[in-house]
Structures are given as C-alpha cells and as structure tokens.
Amino acid sequence: MSQTTGDHLLQRLREWGVEHVFAYPGDGINGLLAAFGRADNQPRFIQARHEEMCAFEAVGYAKFSGKVAVCMATSGPGAIHLLNGLYDALLDHVPVVAIVGQTNRSAMGGSYQQEVDLLTLFKDVCHHYVHMATVPEQLPNLLDRAIRTAQAERCPTCIVIPADVQELPYSPPDHAFKMVPSSLGVDWPRLDPADDAVERAADILNAGRRVAILVGQGARGAAAEVAQVADILGAGVAKALLGKDVLSDDLPFVTGAVGLLGTRPSYELMRDCDTLLTVGSNFPYTQFLPELGQARAVQIDIDGKFIGMRYPYEVNLVADARQALQALIPRLRPNPDRRWRDTVERNVARWWRTAERQALVDSDLAGMVNPLRLVHELDRCIPTDAIVTSDSGSAANWYARQLHMRGDMRGSLSGNLATMGPGVPYAIGAKFAHPNRPAVALVGDGAMQMNGMAELITIQRYWRDWSDPRLVVAVLHNDDLNQVTWEMRAMEGAPKFVESQHLPSVSYSGFAASLGLAARDIHDPDELEPAWREAFATDRPTVLDVFTDPTVPPIPPHATWEQMRDLATAMLSGDEDFAAVLRTGLKQKVQELVPGSRHGRS
Secondary structure: OOOOOOHHHHHHHHOOOOEEEEEOOHHHHHHHHHHHOOOOOOEEEEEEOOOHHHHHHHHHHHHHHHEEEEEEEEEHHHHHOOOOOOOOHHHOOOOOOEEEEEEHHHHHOOOOOOOOOOHHHOOOOOOOOEOOOOOOHHHHHHHHHHHHHHHOOOOOEEEEEHHHHOOOOOOOOOOOOOOOOOOOOOOOOOOOOOOHHHHHHHHHHHHHHOOOEOOHHHHHHHHHHHHHHHHOOOOEEEEHHHOOOOOOOOOOOOOEOOOOOOEEEEEHHHHHHHEEEEEEOOOOHHHHOOOOOOEEEEEEEOOHHHHHOOOOOOOOEEHHHHHHHHHHHHHOOOOOOOHHHHHHHHHHHHHHHHHHHHHOOOOOOOOOEOOHHHHHHHHHHHOOOOOEEEOOOOHHHHHHHHHHOOOOOEEEOOOOOOOOOOOOHHHHHHHHHHOOOEEEEEEEHHHHHHHHHHHHHHHHHHHHHHHOOEEEEOOOOOEEEHHHHHHHHHHOOOOHHHHHOOOOOOOHHHHHOOOOOOEEEEEOHHHHHHHHHHHOOOOOOEEEEEOOOOOOOOOOOOOHHHHHHEEEHHOOOOOOOOHHHHHHEEEHHHHOOOOOOOOOOO
16 A cells, blocks of 8 residues: 555654654544554554643643644644644744644535634644645645744644545655755754853943843753853842743742742842843743833843843843853853842742741631642652643642742743643643653642543543653642632722632542542641652552632732732622631731741751
C-alpha cells in the first residue's frame, strides 16, 4: 500500500522529534487516525476528554518541556473547541501547532455538515501562520513552516487538512514550477546585544542607588546572571507571575510575585526604587510599576515586538536575556551603599513571616481549612524537582504568595488569558514532558467542575506509563466561585450574588476513588501536612479534597483605599458572609502587626 498524506504527516512529525499529539478523534480526521494505527501510534496519540483540554495539555507540555507541542482535532466543533487553549498559548507566548480536519474539498462552500470556515476562524489566534493543504504536495512545507513559525514567534500555528486529502496517495513536491520543496530542522542564531546599547544601559544602572529588577519567563535561562547583576547593584528582584520559577524564593533579595496577586515587598520595591531593569517580561499591569518619571529604566527582551512597552524605558535592548546580561555584567560597578539591599531583605523576611502567620490562622467555620494553610503545608514538604500548576481564581493567589520556588521546581498557570480550567490539563502535559518528576495541580472547585473532574479520567488512563506516578490534584472545595465573589465585593462594591456564585457540592475525592486514584477528604488543618507527605509517598496520583474557607480574603496586601471602601460597601449591603468575612479579615490583618513565627519549612 502506498503512503497516504496522513502517513506522511506522522512521518514528518516523527522526523521533527514530536513524541506526543494531544488529540480527540472525529470523522474529520479519520484519515489521520488510520495513519496512527499504521504507524504503531508513533507519535503517541494522547486522548483527552475534550478538545479544549487537548490544547491546554499541549500548552502545559510546551511550557514545561521547552519544545513545540502538537494538538489535533476534527473539523467543525472539534476545531472550535481548541480555540481557548490556543489563545492561552498565544497570550503566554508558547509554541503549539494545531492540526485540524475539514470536510472534503468537493463539499466546501456547500453548507455541508460540520463545514466551518476554519481559515477565518483561526486567523486571529494563529495569525502568524494558518494555511490549508489542498494537495499532498503542499504538506511538507506547510507543516515545516508551522513548526518553525511556532518556534520563532513563540505562538500557536495551524494547518487545516481536508478529510479527502488525508487519504490521498502522498506525492512529494518535485523540481517544477510552482512547487515548494521544504526541509527539516533549524539552527537558531544567538541574539547578541548591541555594544552601544549595553554601554548606555550600564550607565543608567550604575547611576542608580535603589535598583529594582523585574524578571519574567524570558529570563528563565539567565537566572545566574540575574542574581549576579542583583548582587553587584544591591538590587531587589521581583517576578512577574509567569516568571515565578525563574529565581529561587529562598534568595533573600527576591521579593516574590508582583501585581494583583503580588507580595508587599514587591509592591514596596517598585514604589521606592529609582531605577528599573526589566528582563524577559511583558508584565501588563503598569500601575504596579514605578510611577511615571520616578525611575530611569532599561528593558531587555528577545522579541522586538514587545520591547519598550508598559514603561518609558530609556534603553530598549533586543537580545537574548543571558547574552545581554553577560555583556552587561563587566560594565557594572559594585554599589558600595547596601542600605537599599538591606531594606529589601528586611521587607522580604517580614513578608514571609507574615505569610506564615496568616496561613496558620484557623478558620472560624467548622470543618473548613484556611486556604493559605493548604499551600503553606505544601511548601513545607514539596519535592524540589516538582512541577506545580495553578488554575485561575483564588488558588492563583495562594500559589503566587505562599509557595517558595526553589531547587529545580517549575511552575506555571494561565498568565495573560487567565482562563479557568488549565490547572489539571497543564499538569497532565507536564507529566508527559517529564514523566520522572512529581506534579501538583492547585485547582478551585469551579475549575474542577468545569473540566478538571473529566481530566481525572485522562490521568487514570495514562498514569501507569509515567516512571514517577505522582500527580497530586488539590481541590480548594468551598462551594463558591470565590475569586469573582471577592472581585464583585472589592471592585464593584456589590455583595455576593448567590445565584451566580454558589456551586453545588461534589465529592471530588469520591469521584477520584471510583477511578482507582488515591483520594482523601480534609476538614482539619492539622491533617494537611501528613496528607501532602502521604500523597508524595504513594504509588499513584492523588486527589486531596480540601474543604477551604471562602471567607478568607484574597485581597492584595497593597489594596487601594477604593478597593477597601467598595469591599466595606458590599459587606454592608447584605452580603450573606458578612460576619465571617469581618472576623476572618481582621484576624488576617492582625498578622501583619505581630512579630514571630511558629515554625518554618522542613
């Protein structure tokens, strides 16, 4: 039997080193499914429960592997379902290639079943590259360019393959007019900085006396250089949320996350600095950067499209972060005045003591756990090679503020799209990227009901293939869409609207146990540490169904007067949780004023 176009597609993916395709079947890709069967499932078809989860798993795989990820779906509804995950890839700058089916060419334009104008549909999210193969000879070039473009632009791309084209005998492009041969592989250049820009950047940084550094995910390969620059200049380092795993939080000058989910020392760092160095970050919340005119500033980013945004930088240096910092370091002069650094380190130490005390405040609600305590106890016993994912919502607050990144730990969430639902599929993608490392997903019960429970079935199907079977899903079970509840209170001055915010209670542990996964309910905060340790010692994935107190406020430690006023207005307007919120909020606030600490991490 001659090779079909579908056969050649899988061969080409193998030649590019693609090992997994996160996908869901449908008749629009039947030709490709048959090709998987003939190829002995190489690359491996990883079946999620929904196409949106395929895309999220691909994003998680790409984030934690550093490789291009591939997802696949059928025509019409299957392709449509991919979009949210692909927008997540676009906004967080992650290389993902989507391969989608389409109705037969003869039916196109005929209002045929499941016929959707896929090129138009994908034109926004995959605007860097989206094309349709109408003859087999197009295939190598389309796939090669989709992969290279995803790598070059750090973005999602898409190729559409009609069902009948998938089954045609493959014929390569030949040496003829209007044929486009192609080739495999790419060697990327090292993007060195311009010497004059480095000199100007050094002059600005050397003149600073209170230097702040902001790092994002683009600085991940330059952690040692960032730390060296911070030491020379006596600077503090704040991290955008996607850069949380760039530097260890055990370094005394690392102030933690910045922004709405950020820490007080990061807020103080930006409020009081006179010089700002931003490395590999397109952090969007300009109100958390220094006031305009307060600081002289330098930005380093590998992507010229995102340079010079967010703040009036004097030097916008387009280069690889590591190369730029290595060129910059010999030109920097040690700052002999360490008062700024000492202040930063005191602020950081005070913050972690406060965060611990706030985590150790017991809930006033019977059978409920302070959600900060959940992450605090994880922090005490998490393996230093773990990969942590967080869903959007209040879980992201505690991930951002309570968890120390250290050792070889990695972590991520949906940064710029901030969509609900990627916590569990990200962790699944991480396990396929690193099957020998433990993974943790911190997920609210809203996200679990949206799609996390279904993806437990995916975990049940594949966990035995992972050399390290540990994947712990911790559910913040509070029967409330908690982040939006607090946003309504603090930003709208509106009390909790029960009809939209209340969730039906579900036994997440019971569902997990029915799948043969390890599972445990937790109502007592003293059960958290042994539960985490047991989960990290068990021989299979675990679901921790943790009943968390919804009245603990995720309000940032630098909340504005307007936010506090609106919160008070909401509470006094008939909010059903008024009394509990008042008690909890006061107990949390008091911890900022009390010195001391009960215990540290083990």
